[in-house]
Amino acid sequence: MSTQPQPPIDRETLADCETLVADLARAGRAAQRVLARMDDAAKAQALRSAAAALRRNAPAVLAANAQDIAAGEARGLPPAMLDRLRLDDGRLEGMAAAVEAVAALPDPVGEVISRSTVPSGLDLARVRIPIGLIGIIYESRPNVTADAAALCVRAGNAVLLRGGSEAVRSNRAINAALTEGLAAAGVPAEAVQLMPTQDREAVGAMLRAAGLIDMIVPRGGKGLVERVQNDARVPVLAHLDGICHTYVHSAAEPEMARSVALNAKMRRTGICGAMETLLLDANFPAPHAIVDALLDAGCELRGDLRAQAIDPRIAPASANDWDTEYLDAVLSVAVVDGLDAALDHIARHSSGHTDAILTADAAAAERFLAEVDSAIVMVNASTQFADGGEFGLGAEIGIATGRLHARGPVALEGLTTYKWQVRGTGQGRP
Amino acid sequence: MSTQPQPPIDRETLADCETLVADLARAGRAAQRVLARMDDAAKAQALRSAAAALRRNAPAVLAANAQDIAAGEARGLPPAMLDRLRLDDGRLEGMAAAVEAVAALPDPVGEVISRSTVPSGLDLARVRIPIGLIGIIYESRPNVTADAAALCVRAGNAVLLRGGSEAVRSNRAINAALTEGLAAAGVPAEAVQLMPTQDREAVGAMLRAAGLIDMIVPRGGKGLVERVQNDARVPVLAHLDGICHTYVHSAAEPEMARSVALNAKMRRTGICGAMETLLLDANFPAPHAIVDALLDAGCELRGDLRAQAIDPRIAPASANDWDTEYLDAVLSVAVVDGLDAALDHIARHSSGHTDAILTADAAAAERFLAEVDSAIVMVNASTQFADGGEFGLGAEIGIATGRLHARGPVALEGLTTYKWQVRGTGQGRP
Structure with missing residues (x-):
């Protein structure tokens, strides 16, 4: 514009x-x-x-x-x-x-x-x-x-x-x-x-x-x-931001967490499903491997104080970073104390597009799926899968983060509505 | 207001x-x-x-x-x-x-x-x-x-x-x-x-x-x-008008047509599902019985020239009448030449709430159900059935005539949306 x-x-x-x-x-x-x-x-x-x-x-x-x-x-x-x-x-x-x-x-x-x-x-x-x-x-x-x-x-x-x-x-x-x-x-x-x-x-x-x-x-x-x-006065189907989070739970399998986080950020940095914030659980045992993989791939990391303590190459994040869609090889990183803290961070900063948890703990996964209020919530998968083609919808007209009509990847079904057809035999209403 | x-x-x-x-x-x-x-x-x-x-x-x-x-x-x-x-x-x-x-x-x-x-x-x-x-x-x-x-x-x-x-x-x-x-x-x-x-x-x-x-x-x-x-900048679920039509097809069963039309107008005149326009097919054999029943019940009728020719008690309709929701014992009446003319009239004047055809001809009924673009389309039933309770929804938050999210009587399901839950096993997107 x-x-x-x-x-x-x-x-x-x-x-x-x-x-x-x-x-x-x-x-x-x-x-x-x-x-x-x-x-x-x-x-x-x-x-x-x-x-x-x-x-x-x-x-x-x-x-x-x-x-x-x-x-x-x-x-x-x-x-x-x-x-x-x-x-x-x-x-x-x-x-x-x-x-x-x-x-x-x-x-x-x-x-x-x-x-x-x-x-x-x-x-x-x-x-x-x-x-x-x-x-x-x-x-x-x-x-x-x-x-x-x-x-x-x-x-x-x-x-x-x-x-x-x-x-x-x-x-x-x-x-x-x-x-x-x-x-x-x-x-x-x-x-x-x-x-x-x-x-x-x-x-x-x-x-x-x-x-x-x-x-x-x-x-x-x-x-x-x-x-x-x-x-617009006409209803709009769209998303403004894709501030997607990946939360690495304490029970995440380390090698899976490394590969999925790397894919979520670096496969393509310019798409709306790219991860923009990485939440590392304080009890996750292998944060260095993830941080190394991202830095080695050329990603700039901006962290809170606890994230900076993991690696000196992590720059300090400003308050704005948690609400920024970089669409670039830049990632904000925070260390959180457990699932509740991760849910709180996501509730405050997510744009409602796609958020993921990486964990081998089924109960934690189900709580994340239930409580994160975004159009797409994922367990053990890269946020970059947020796409109509990957969802088996054939093609998409767009991804929607509004709460009404259609959400997430919107394809043919989202381009329809319905009517009520009523077939009677002469009924008058009593 | x-x-x-x-x-x-x-x-x-x-x-x-x-x-x-x-x-x-x-x-x-x-x-x-x-x-x-x-x-x-x-x-x-x-x-x-x-x-x-x-x-x-x-x-x-x-x-x-x-x-x-x-x-x-x-x-x-x-x-x-x-x-x-x-x-x-x-x-x-x-x-x-x-x-x-x-x-x-x-x-x-x-x-x-x-x-x-x-x-x-x-x-x-x-x-x-x-x-x-x-x-x-x-x-x-x-x-x-x-x-x-x-x-x-x-x-x-x-x-x-x-x-x-x-x-x-x-x-x-x-x-x-x-x-x-x-x-x-x-x-x-x-x-x-x-x-x-x-x-x-x-x-x-x-x-x-x-x-x-x-x-x-x-x-x-x-x-x-x-x-x-x-x-509103917030999405609104509502209907503005209920300009509901009943079309009496040439093949309508006369006694059913009389009783359903009477119910559609006079059961309660102040509700949004009340009929406001009656379309009489020129080939329907028994228009007098319907007109008599409505007049006898105290309804004022306003018609086009051909409707006025049915009964001298039918007053002339003005151009506005076809777009008026009376919510009262007043009804506009037009004579139309066949299903296509009825569909045209409804396409021009319906508020998209509820429209009905009365007919014993299944093909005409199905064409009406398919082609009338209202939230509720009915065959052989009173438009006054447009109600969440009558639709088996228990209760309704309202009736919607918009085209997105939920239409017609809106109950609990219309007060929900959905999210996508994605369960993976460590997939990165290729």
């Missing part, structure tokens, strides 16, 4: 953006009603058709992407952002294959969640249905255009996409290919719409469109997620 | 109310962590203890209520409001019995929603847990104090209650009795807190307390629900 001062809001532009979003939303909702009537096989076929269209239109997509890259280079975008933006034959094939993988997932729509007959003789069924129109607001990766659209459509939802300015030509080309493929299989083009303007007020209008857009999913950095969570 | 002009907001009061709500929320959240560790039997026992305390403290509750009634009479409250406010031995016993009935409901917490082992060997379980701290904002009926508190506590939640000014003494006495009973069974008194001030800014502070209060349930008239939905 730009940190440059914003120009004063132009009331006319603001009204225009609201009208635009309302028009797009109404078109999307109408298209969604068509999608809602399509069965599993028809939606899967439409996604395979979209994947084929992506492959067919590869030259146009790559040409548009080359223009985005050239514009980005001229604007002086940093190399990491240019890399996220860049498409080639392999990445485009990966995008098409991902759409086909979503097509192959089981359709959650139509599932009967519960069914019963009540004393009045009414037959009540709760049946899974699409949510409706989903708004996706994302940053530079153009593959989100295809991934998010595929997940939404698979579960019968329409989607309104708003990508980053730097990828605008790529996103338009991908969206054109997708809708061409979907339309060939009977899905109205308005089921997958890309915001036609990069005006930032259009994002504000999406966030305020309660009743028109049913849910917003922000995909990107913390600045984006924070703005969306602060300004 | 008062329509008098409000005094300008006092910044100091506003800050005070925010501090107050934050303090109450923190105390409530701490108490909730105790509740979350209590098992089914302990929570049920605590509610039975609360019911006993309500009975034991009946003299104090009735004395407080008599003061509220006297104050209300002095302020000139209308008789209907005084009746909602008034408690007597029978109503107090009903309140205690309702708390015991909630105690007898099955505890949803701990239910394993799904469980699987993924290729990495991790064992994944989604387990139902309490939501956390629920805010209830309600109007004159003091029984909501006990009902809402019991439902929240049964599912392991703490609750922050903010009742109407006219019932302030009654609510305090009921809350004191409940917390006395809960505390005797080991539930901290802060699990059920009543807002100690009637300052309207305190309601605003509750609505803005995202991260401190997990969900708000407004219980009361449309003015209250509208304010809560407009101002």
